[in-house]
Amino acid sequence: MASSTERRGTAAPILAADGTPLKQALRRSQSIERRRALALVAPLLLFILIVFVVPIIAMIWRSVYNPEIREFLPQTASALQDWDGTEVPPEPVFQAMAADMIVGVENRTIGRAAARINREIPGARSTMMRTARQVDEWSAPYREKFIEADEDWTNLEFWRILKRETRLLTPTYYLLALDYEYNAEGEIAPRPEVYQVYKGLFFRTAWMSLLITGLCVLLAYPVSYLLATQPTRTANLLLILVLLPFWTSLLVRTSAWIVLLQQQGVLNDLLVAAGLVDDNGRLRMIYNRTGTIIAMTHILLPFMILPLYSVMKTIPPSYLRAAKSLGAHPFRAWWRVYFPLTLPGLAAGCILVFILAIGYYITPALVGGETGIFISNLIAQNMQGSSAQLKLAAALATILLVAVLLIYWAFNKLVGVDKLKFG
Amino acid sequence: MKRFLLMTGSVAALAVTGAVAQDQQLTIVSWGGAYSNSQQKAYHEPYEEKTGVEILNEDKSANALAGIRAQVEAGNVTWDVVDMLQADAQRACDEGLILEIDHNEWLEPAPDGTPATEDFIEGTLGPCFIPQILYATMFAYNTEAFDGEGPKTVEDVWDLEKFPGTRSLQKIPQKNLEWALLADGVEVDQVYEVLATREGQDRAFAKLDEIKDNVIWWTEGAQPPQMLADQEAAIATAYNGRIFNAQVNEDQPFKIMWDHQMFETDGWVVPVDTGNLDLIKDYIRFATDTQRLADQAKYISYGPARKSSAPLVGMLEGTDIDMKPHMPTNPENLETAIPFDVQFWADYGDALEERFNAWVAG
Numbered sequence: 001m002a003s004s005t006e007r008r009g010t011a012a013p014i015l016a017a018d019g020t021p022l023k024q025a026l027r028r029s030q031s032i033e034r035r036r037a038l039a040l041v042a043p044l045l046l047f048i049l050i051v052f053v054v055p056i057i058a059m060i061w062r063s064v065y066n067p068e069i070r071e072f073l074p075q076t077a078s079a080l081q082d083w084d085g086t087e088v089p090p091e092p093v094f095q096a097m098a099a100d101m102i103v104g105v106e107n108r109t110i111g112r113a114a115a116r117i118n119r120e121i122p123g124a125r126s127t128m129m130r131t132a133r134q135v136d137e138w139s140a141p142y143r144e145k146f147i148e149a150d151e152d153w154t155n156l157e158f159w160r161i162l163k164r165e166t167r168l169l170t171p172t173y174y175l176l177a178l179d180y181e182y183n184a185e186g187e188i189a190p191r192p193e194v195y196q197v198y199k200g201l202f203f204r205t206a207w208m209s210l211l212i213t214g215l216c217v218l219l220a221y222p223v224s225y226l227l228a229t230q231p232t233r234t235a236n237l238l239l240i241l242v243l244l245p246f247w248t249s250l251l252v253r254t255s256a257w258i259v260l261l262q263q264q265g266v267l268n269d270l271l272v273a274a275g276l277v278d279d280n281g282r283l284r285m286i287y288n289r290t291g292t293i294i295a296m297t298h299i300l301l302p303f304m305i306l307p308l309y310s311v312m313k314t315i316p317p318s319y320l321r322a323a324k325s326l327g328a329h330p331f332r333a334w335w336r337v338y339f340p341l342t343l344p345g346l347a348a349g350c351i352l353v354f355i356l357a358i359g360y361y362i363t364p365a366l367v368g369g370e371t372g373i374f375i376s377n378l379i380a381q382n383m384q385g386s387s388a389q390l391k392l393a394a395a396l397a398t399i400l401l402v403a404v405l406l407i408y409w410a411f412n413k414l415v416g417v418d419k420l421k422f423g
Numbered sequence: 424m425k426r427f428l429l430m431t432g433s434v435a436a437l438a439v440t441g442a443v444a445q446d447q448q449l450t451i452v453s454w455g456g457a458y459s460n461s462q463q464k465a466y467h468e469p470y471e472e473k474t475g476v477e478i479l480n481e482d483k484s485a486n487a488l489a490g491i492r493a494q495v496e497a498g499n500v501t502w503d504v505v506d507m508l509q510a511d512a513q514r515a516c517d518e519g520l521i522l523e524i525d526h527n528e529w530l531e532p533a534p535d536g537t538p539a540t541e542d543f544i545e546g547t548l549g550p551c552f553i554p555q556i557l558y559a560t561m562f563a564y565n566t567e568a569f570d571g572e573g574p575k576t577v578e579d580v581w582d583l584e585k586f587p588g589t590r591s592l593q594k595i596p597q598k599n600l601e602w603a604l605l606a607d608g609v610e611v612d613q614v615y616e617v618l619a620t621r622e623g624q625d626r627a628f629a630k631l632d633e634i635k636d637n638v639i640w641w642t643e644g645a646q647p648p649q650m651l652a653d654q655e656a657a658i659a660t661a662y663n664g665r666i667f668n669a670q671v672n673e674d675q676p677f678k679i680m681w682d683h684q685m686f687e688t689d690g691w692v693v694p695v696d697t698g699n700l701d702l703i704k705d706y707i708r709f710a711t712d713t714q715r716l717a718d719q720a721k722y723i724s725y726g727p728a729r730k731s732s733a734p735l736v737g738m739l740e741g742t743d744i745d746m747k748p749h750m751p752t753n754p755e756n757l758e759t760a761i762p763f764d765v766q767f768w769a770d771y772g773d774a775l776e777e778r779f780n781a782w783v784a785g
Contacts, residue, residue: 111517122774123619126766129517194628197781264653280587287639370640370783381780388489 056401063394066170068116069162072109073100077166085163085186088154094142101132119389120161127152157184173395198378198396202403205374208293209357213304215297216353217346220304224345227305228312239309246302254366257295261286261367287369295367300356304349311345311421348420351411355404375400448477449698449706452490453506455482456645457668461722462506464740466710473709476702485643487511491520491694500697504706509552509688510597510765510772516551517769521692523551529704531712533731542713542729546762547688553711554690554728556719559663559751559760560598561684563647566676568657576682580658581606581634588657591650594640596779597768598660598685601761603630605683611759615767624775628782640783651677667724667749671739681756687763688728726752 016025070077075096083089104110110132111125118125127150138145146153164186165172175181175188179196183189190196223242227235245253260266263282271277285291315338323333361376368377375396382393411417451467453459459480467478481502483490488511494500507515515521526548530539540548547554562580564573574586580602592599601614607630609617617623639656641647647659648669663684669675691711693703709715716727717735724746727733736746747753751760 108517108519108523111514111519115514115518118770119773123770125517126770194625194778195781197777197784201784262653263655373784378780378784384486384489388486388492390489 059394060398063173063391063398064169064171065391066165066168066172068113069165070168072104072113073097073162075100076162080159080163080166083159083163085156085160088143088147088156089159091141091143093159094146094153095140097146098135098138098142101128101135105132105136116165117158117161120165121155121158124152124158160184160186173389173391174399176392177395177399198375201373201375201378202399205358205376208289208372208374209354209360212293212296212300212357213350213354215293216301216304217350219297220301220308220349221342221346224305224308224312227309228315229317242302242305245298250299250362251366253299254295254363257291257298257367258286261291261294286367287372289368289372291367291369292364292372292374295363296357296360299363300353303352303356307345307348307352307420307422308342309345311342315341344419344421347411347415348422351408351420352422355408358404358407359400447475447702448479449503449702450479450481450501451504451506452481452483452487452502454484454644457664457723458644458725461664461719461725462710464722465718466715469715470706470709474705476706488515488520491515491692492518495520495695498696500694502694503698503703505692505694506555506689507552507692509547509549509554509690510763510768512549512552512690512692513765513769515692516549519695521551521694524553524693526553529553529707531708533713533729535731537731542731544728544730547690547728551692552688552690553692553707554688555711555716556689556725556728557686557752558689558725559681559684559686559756560593560660561663562658562680562682563651563661563666563677564658564680565651565654565656566678568651568654573678574658574680576680577602577606580680581630583634583637586658588637589655590634590638591641591647591656591659592638593647593660594642594783596775597772598763599631600624600627600775600779601685602660602683603627605761606630611683611761614761615764619767619771624778628778631782648675648677651675663749663751664723664725671742671744682759684751684756684760685763686726686751686757686760687765689725690728720746720750724749724751726750 013021013023016022018025076093079093079096080089083093100113101110104113111129114125114128114132117128131146131149131153134149135142152158161182164182172182176191177198179191179199180188181191223238227238227242230238258265262268263284265286267285268277268282272279272282277283285294319337319341320333323337324330328336358374359376360374361380364372364374365377365380368374379393379396379400382389382396408417451462453462459482463480467480470476471478483502484506487505487507491500491502491505492515494502505521512521516523526539526543530553532538533542543554544557547557562574562577566573568588569586574580574582579586580590600618604614604617604623604627605611607626609623618627639650641650641659644662644665647656647661648665650656651659651661652669652673652675663679666677666679670677691707693700693707697703711729713729713731714735716729717732717737719725720727720732720736721738721740727736733752736750738744739746748755750756
């Protein structure tokens with residue numbers, strides 16, 4: 001009987017109740033399932049696409065897109081293609097420049113080309129604008145008239161930059177973001193020291209985030225242990241104490257630190273009253289690195305405590321007792337038995353705190369002064385003010401994004417994200 | 424059917440009133456705080472009363488140039504009138520972001536018939552810019568921070584031994600570099616010439632290095648009076664109107680040091696492709712006439728940009744404090760003043776800001 005069923009199964013397809021082959025019926029019902037599942041996640045997918053993926057692509061595009069010269073000085077851009085860059089360009093280039101300027105003044109776009117070049121050569125803006133205002137009164141040949149009007153038109157660097165930046169995609173902003181630039185010969189070279197800032201800030205952001213993560217581990221581990229080993233009632237009460245600041249607004253917590261730590265603040269007042277420091281020698285604990293480290297460690301602490309606590313909660317106390325009863329020293333028992341079991345929580349807390357810290361903005365901005373700010377503060381700075389360099393900001397943000405992805409990838413290789421326990 | 428018609432009718436009517444209301448609205452961008460308040464009292468409220476137009480305030484002037492750039496680039500301009508510094512207006516104008524203005528067509532003549540182009544103080548009108556006020560940035564200090572006399576000159580500000588204490592400076596290169604060169608002995612009329620050279624820039628930054636460890640930086644106009652009041656700083660640079668406000672309204676023991684004050688102009692611009700141009704023009708014509716500019720000086724100690732307004736400047740509203748001696752344009756306060764060079768900063772702003780930011784963060 002069993003063999004005949006088997007034979008029938010291989011010979012003729014198994015049929016569902018309505019007579020269609022089972023395989024087909026199954027596929028149909030599964031595809032309905034799949035479509036329903038897709039419909040359920042569609043809102044989220046769409047949301048992520050619109051508010052996350054599209055803006056990030058736009059940002060990356062913006063960091064390399066360089067249309068100013070090509071768009072606003074089109075004739076000059078093409079006339080310069082044959083120029084070899086060794087001497088002042090010939091008449092046709094000046095003629096093209098004059099034509100571009102007349103159009104540019106008419107459309108009021110010449111300022112955008114001028115602003116672009118002014119970033120590379122300070123003062124080029126007013127040279128261009130001055131000449132552009134006169135050029136409609138001139139006639140060919142233009143070369144002498146340009147040079148007569150302003151010596152700067154013989155500046156080879158100006159023309160070389162103009163030629164170089166006719167390309168539609170430029171790495172210039174990435175070079176700037178890493179403190180490099182093109183030198184007069186058009187080679188990539190480090191920027192003069194007085195302009196270097198971003199590389200140092202990337203490193204500072206990284207080591208300060210590491211330090212903050214380390215401090216969080218040191219502070220959170222004992223607290224989590226206490227929480228996990230107390231009877232439920234006490235543990236819940238203590239947990240509220242951890243969560244209360246977590247529920248308080250970030251700005252409020254940061255401002256509270258300002259009140260506590262500033263030179264006329266509570267802590268300094270106490271120290272002075274206790275005679276530990278002189279009234280004129282009040283400590284500077286805020287608006288510098290110390291301020292950022294203290295405030296951020298406090299703010300990020302719950303992100304370390306919660307995963308640690310949730311992992312420790314699942315470790316039966318009998319394990320430690322067993323280790324001790326087998327003769328292990330309490331430290332050895334902790335180190336060999338308890339600690340390895342907390343690793344998934346510890347790793348989760350570390351990656352959470354570190355990645356949050358590396359992109360932190362508001363706290364360093366408020367309490368970091370100058371020596372305690374992060375790269376995100378400089379990204380913001382490049383988006384504001386009259387010299388806003390949105391493209392440089394985009395390049396810096398892209399580098400930060402790539403760095404975080406790399407860290408995450410490396411972490412995944414070393415620890416394995418699937419082993420993490422977030423709570 | 425009847426009901427349906429009635430309904431569409433009322434919907435249409437609603438849409439129309441909606442459109443009217445939209446038309447009768449102006450979004451005006453300014454600096455906030457005491458300054459917006461003075462505009463509200465002197466310009467907005469009388470204008471709303473006169474015309475029924477509703478004025479919406481946005482306090483975004485600190486990022487006006489970046490904001491207009493972004494709005495024009497996105498093709499979605501929501502700001503009608505923007506209060507902006509002259510240097511930024513110059514750049515925005517060059518880049519075609521704001522409207523060019525025919526001053527005599529847009530603006531009311533003086534009461535005696537002098538055309539607007541001659542009534543405004545020389546050099547303050549820009550091709551796209553209508554000035555309202557002249558304001559000064561200068562040093563001020565808390566008299567309680569010093570036992571004897573306070574600092575009198577910019578050199579004194581650099582003298583940490585005679586005048587110990589924290590300095591609070593604005594976190595921009597503008598003005599700080601000029602003062603650094605002046606403190607280093609450069610003549611007033613050569614400051615910008617020197618600052619245009621690499622050596623001059625090195626010199627200015629080296630001078631700033633001398634006090635860097637004693638400096639905290641401010642970014643919003645409201646911060647320096649606060650820092651002086653809390654004695655977080657002994658000396659601070661500030662806008663003169665903010666210090667005046669703290670002196671008069673909050674009784675703070677502050678003193679303004681007019682030595683080498685730097686004055687510049689602040690005024691209106693109109694972004695391209697914005698709303699109802701007739702309404703905007705009507706508002707600007709009203710808000711920049713002689714009386715209105717003089718009225719603003721009742722609320723804040725900034726000098727009106729029209730010559731014909733100066734004689735009309737009187738007392739601080741509700742008090743018997745004469746505003747004239749508190750104006751940056753008062754001859755006594757102008758003795759060693761430096762006009763802020765808009766052209767210089769349009770050219771060198773990018774490079775010096777980069778270097779300044781690197782210097783500050785380092």
